[in-house]
Amino acid sequence: MPLHPALAAAVAIQVATAAYGVADHAAAGLAVALAGVAIFLGVAALTLHRFRRVNGVRVDGLASQIVLGAGATSTLAYVCAFGAATWAAFESRWWLVAAAAVAGGVGYAFGALRWWHAYRLDPAAHAGGASPRVLAALAVAACLGLVALMVAG
Amino acid sequence: MAELDPLIHAPARLQVVTTLSAVSEAEFATLRAVLEVSDSVLSKHISALADAGYVRSRKGVQAGRRTTWIGLTSSGRKALSEHVAALRRLIDVVD
Numbered sequence: 716m717p718l719h720p721a722l723a724a725a726v727a728i729q730v731a732t733a734a735y736g737v738a739d740h741a742a743a744g745l746a747v748a749l750a751g752v753a754i755f756l757g758v759a760a761l762t763l764h765r766f767r768r769v770n771g772v773r774v775d776g777l778a779s780q781i782v783l784g785a786g787a788t789s790t791l792a793y794v795c796a797f798g799a800a801t802w803a804a805f806e807s808r809w810w811l812v813a814a815a816a817v818a819g820g821v822g823y824a825f826g827a828l829r830w831w832h833a834y835r836l837d838p839a840a841h842a843g844g845a846s847p848r849v850l851a852a853l854a855v856a857a858c859l860g861l862v863a864l865m866v867a868g
Numbered sequence: 869m870a871e872l873d874p875l876i877h878a879p880a881r882l883q884v885v886t887t888l889s890a891v892s893e894a895e896f897a898t899l900r901a902v903l904e905v906s907d908s909v910l911s912k913h914i915s916a917l918a919d920a921g922y923v924r925s926r927k928g929v930q931a932g933r934r935t936t937w938i939g940l941t942s943s944g945r946k947a948l949s950e951h952v953a954a955l956r957r958l959i960d961v962v963d
Contacts (some may be wrong), residue, residue, distance in 0.1 A: 768931055769945030772891040838890030846892075 719824050722781060725758035727820030730796050733861065734812050738804035743805065752858055756782075780830045781842030783853065784823050788828075823837025869956045871903055872949040873957075875920050880905065881913050888923065890939040896925075896936040914938060 732751025736744040759782045769774050779785040784793050796819020803811035834841040845853070876885050880903055887902050888894055900910050917923040922944030928937050940948070 771895040771901075771930075773893040773937070775892040842889070842891055844892075 719762060719827065720760060721758050721825035722827060723820035724805075724824040725755045725820070725865065726784075726793065727816040730800050730819045731812055731816035733797065734800035734816070736861070737864065738848035739786040740833035745866075747799055748860065748861055752861065753792070755856055770832075773847075774834070775840045775843055775846055776830070776834060777827075777844070778847065780827045782850050783845065784826060786830050788822045789826030792819050792826060795819070799836040815838050827862065871950075872954045875916065876922065876947060876951055877895065880909070881917060882951075884910075884917065885940060885944060888938065889945060889948055890944055891939075893937040893939040896928055896938060901940060917944065920947075942945050 729751040732754075735750075736748025738744070739747070750829045752822065762781055763778050766777065784790050796815045798821070800812045803809070803815060805830035830841065872891045876882050883903055884899060887899060896907075896914075899914075902908060903910060905913075914923060914925065918925060918961065920943075921941055923938055926937050928935055933940050
């Protein structure tokens with residue numbers, strides 16, 4: 716699994732759209748943010764489906780890395796990028812929103828790549844992770860949380 | 869002290885459980901390709917391991933065709949871990 720450009724792009728889009736949505740405080744912003752989440756989830760599902768079809772195996776640890784960014788690198792990259800992008804969106808510095816989103820996407824994908832190398836070295840220790848049902852439930856909860864954040868804001 | 873587990877000591881079954889330990893679930897056809905055995909031989913091994921509670925299986929669809937997914941249970945992981953520990957102790961005696 717190379718550094719997945721589609722995953723990096725999907726995370727970048729999700730970060731940018733969520734930052735715009737939070738700063739916008741309007742129905743249009745909410746729609747943009749949810750569209751970003753949908754794009755991210757679509758790319759994540761497609762990536763995992765392709766992995767399963769090609770290899771004939773399911774690895775929950777990989778799903779957790781891709782959907783949840785469960786590793787420290789991915790989590791840190793995402794949180795920093797989202798924070799910076801949201802601040803930049805409130806300040807209407809759109810170039811900075813884009814830069815933070817791209818950096819977040821690359822960092823997130825790099826975290827997944829690091830996990831992949833660790834998995835290749837010791838598969839049994841890294842195979843475990845959240846099940847597909849848990850991931851689906853968390854995805855729904857994330858969407859609802861995003862809506863609540865924007866409605867409350 | 870953990871002992872060798874006769875149920876997973878046979879090479880084919882040991883290969884099944886070690887392969888499954890590296891993933892959450894594997895397709896029946898994938899396991900068959902790894903072990904290079906026939907459907908019936910693999911089915912017998914899977915049945916024996918399932919009867920002991922070491923593996924679980926479920927039906928699914930892969931690329932539009934029906935297939936069976938097999939995964940190691942927590943009992944199976946524990947059994948493999950203990951078996952490997954017992955093997956290591958035996959091997960340590962050699963040289």
